[in-house]
Amino acid sequence: MDGYTIPLGIIDITLYRDDIYTGRNIKPFVGRTEIDVQVDGKTVILVDDVLHTGRTIRAALDAIMDFGRPSRIQLAVLIDRGERELPISADYVGCRISARADEQIEVNFRKSTGVPYSVVLLKKG
Numbered sequence: 001m002d003g004y005t006i007p008l009g010i011i012d013i014t015l016y017r018d019d020i021y022t023g024r025n026i027k028p029f030v031g032r033t034e035i036d037v038q039v040d041g042k043t044v045i046l047v048d049d050v051l052h053t054g055r056t057i058r059a060a061l062d063a064i065m066d067f068g069r070p071s072r073i074q075l076a077v078l079i080d081r082g083e084r085e086l087p088i089s090a091d092y093v094g095c096r097i098s099a100r101a102d103e104q105i106e107v108n109f110r111k112s113t114g115v116p117y118s119v120v121l122l123k124k125g
Helices: 055-065
Strands: 043-051 072-080 092-096 103-109 116-123
Touching: 043 055, 043 103, 055 072, 072 103, 072 116
Parallel strands: 043 072, 072 092
Antiparallel strands: 103 116
């Protein structure tokens, strides 16, 4: 589609998390949210690096609804590691990786371009 620009936005889901007041986040850091496009009636594609329990996406869904009523919301993730706690699945998946509960997947991005350059499997603790 030549000549068409896809509108992009950034959303911080900190205040939508279901664990914000569980003692873990006594003073949560709230980042920026920039959605300069009307979402009513549009297809919104949420993009995340790692899909695990589904709780981050649930929070993002709640946040998007504060901006309007999209006709459809889809999900694209770089890594799907499974082990969902909520019934959420991605429409677009870069890679599926199985990781144990004591392991964490970290995606590193180039600061200059925002392009991912490595995926690292780390042992928690």
